[in-house]
Each structure stands twice: as C-alpha cells, then as structure tokens.
Amino acid sequence: GQSLEQPSEVTAVEGAIVQINCTYQTSGFYGLSWYQQHDGGAPTFLSYNALDGLEETGRFSSFLSRSDSYGYLLLQELQMKDSASYFCAVRAFNYGQNFVFGPGTRLSVLP
Amino acid sequence: NAGVTQTPKFRILKIGQSMTLQCTQDMNHNYMYWYRQDPGMGLKLIYYSVGAGITDKGEVPNGYNVSRSTTEDFPLRLELAAPSQTSVYFCATRTGQETQYFGPGTRLLVL
Numbered sequence: 001g002q003s004l005e006q007p008s009e010v011t012a013v014e015g016a017i018v019q020i021n022c023t024y025q026t027s028g029f030y031g032l033s034w035y036q037q038h039d040g041g042a043p044t045f046l047s048y049n050a051l052d053g054l055e056e057t058g059r060f061s062s063f064l065s066r067s068d069s070y071g072y073l074l075l076q077e078l079q080m081k082d083s084a085s086y087f088c089a090v091r092a093f094n095y096g097q098n099f100v101f102g103p104g105t106r107l108s109v110l111p
Numbered sequence: 112n113a114g115v116t117q118t119p120k121f122r123i124l125k126i127g128q129s130m131t132l133q134c135t136q137d138m139n140h141n142y143m144y145w146y147r148q149d150p151g152m153g154l155k156l157i158y159y160s161v162g163a164g165i166t167d168k169g170e171v172p173n174g175y176n177v178s179r180s181t182t183e184d185f186p187l188r189l190e191l192a193a194p195s196q197t198s199v200y201f202c203a204t205r206t207g208q209e210t211q212y213f214g215p216g217t218r219l220l221v222l
Contacts (some may be wrong), residue, residue: 033210035211041215043203045211097144097156098156098169098170099211103153104152
C-alpha cells in the first residue's frame with residue numbers, strides 16, 4: 001500500500017521560514033506534489049518534484065529525495081495569508097490514476 | 112474560463128435519499144477526479160475518469176457511482192445516502208501533467 005505522513009500542525013511567526021515534511025512508504029511513483037488549502041476553500045497546486053532536488057517558485061520551494069523516501073515544502077518570508085493546510089500527494093506507478101494525499105499540515109502564522 | 116465548477120455548494124440529505132453532484136470543466140482536460148474530504152483529513156479518491164466513456168474506482172468507491180458521457184461533465188451519484196457520506200466533495204481535473212485543478216467543493220450533510 002501507500003501512505004504519506006506529515007506533521008499535523010506547525011506554528012511560525014511572520015517573516016520566518018518554515019519547513020513542512022512529508023515522508024512516504026510507497027513503491028515507484030511519478031513525483032511528489034504539494035497543495036495549499038485555506039479553511040473552507042479548495043486545494044490549489046503549489047509545487048511538483050518529478051526528480052530529486054529542489055524546485056523553487058517564488059517564496060515556496062519543494063524538495064524530494066527518493067533514496068530517503070522524504071520530501072519537504074519550504075515557505076520563506078512567511079505572511080499571515082500563508083496560514084492554511086498543506087498537503088503532499090503522490091501517484092504511484094502501479095496505481096494508475098490513484099493519487100494518494102497525506103493527512104495535511106495545518107500552518108499557523110502568528111504576527 | 113470558469114475552470115472547474117461544482118453544484119450545489121451545500122446540500123442536506125435525509126438518510127436513504129439520493130442525489131447527483133455536478134462537476135463541469137471548460138479546460139478540455141481528459142482526466143477528472145472525485146474526492147471526499149472529511150473534517151481535518153486529507154483527500155480520498157472516490158472515482159476517476161481518463162476520458163469520455165472511461166471511468167474507474169478509486170480508494171473509496173462504495174456508495175457512489177459516476178458517468179462520463181462528455182469531456183466536460185463528470186457527475187457523482189449518491190444512492191441511499193448514509194451519515195458516513197457526510198463530507199466535502201471536490202471534483203478535480205488534470206492535463207497530462209501532474210497538476211490537479213480543483214473545483215470549489217460541495218458540502219454534504221446526511222441526517
């Protein structure tokens with residue numbers, strides 16, 4: 001089977017840097033995705049790592065290490081609007097279209 | 112472009128009733144998905160479609176049915192609603208890339 005683990009909650013202050021980890025137990029997969037979801041809203045795509053290494057998109061970066069079964073989302077220069085839940089997701093080779101999402105990490109940004 | 116639209120936004124059902132959740136997209140994406148999200152949890156895949164006329168089960172298909180007669184529409188049918196189906200339902204689409212685009216969601220309460 002497939003499973004992803006994330007910390008349930010993370011708290012940081014405005015302007016800080018925070019890292020949200022995602023560890024997984026799955027066989028070969030296409031890549032690791034990250035989504036952001038504000039309370040009452042829909043998930044929105046943030047980042048995708050097909051290959052090992054760091055992908056940077058503005059204040060957000062994402063990292064993948066297949067050898068360590070580990071990835072993370074890095075948020076820099078935190079703003080109040082970054083308070084949301086963040087989900088990692090994978091699509092395994094042998095599961096067709098079956099995307100598996102992590103349980104989510106709730107980020108609270110304090111003033 | 113409207114992207115992915117879902118109707119209704121909110122619905123209350125009585126146990127044993129049935130209903131159809133509508134999902135429409137105008138992005139001409141082949142892949143479409145239905146997820147459910149229980150409070151404080153990640154997304155679970157119910158059904159998916161890789162194109163018109165082709166559908167398949169996801170992780171939690173019991174109690175649901177889908178059809179895909181056109182590229183644009185992917186309705187989700189609930190037969191004999193049960194309290195366990197109280198959830199938020201999201202429809203999503205995807206091109207050949209890994210990014211998924213989510214609709215605003217339908218909140219369903221079964222009493």
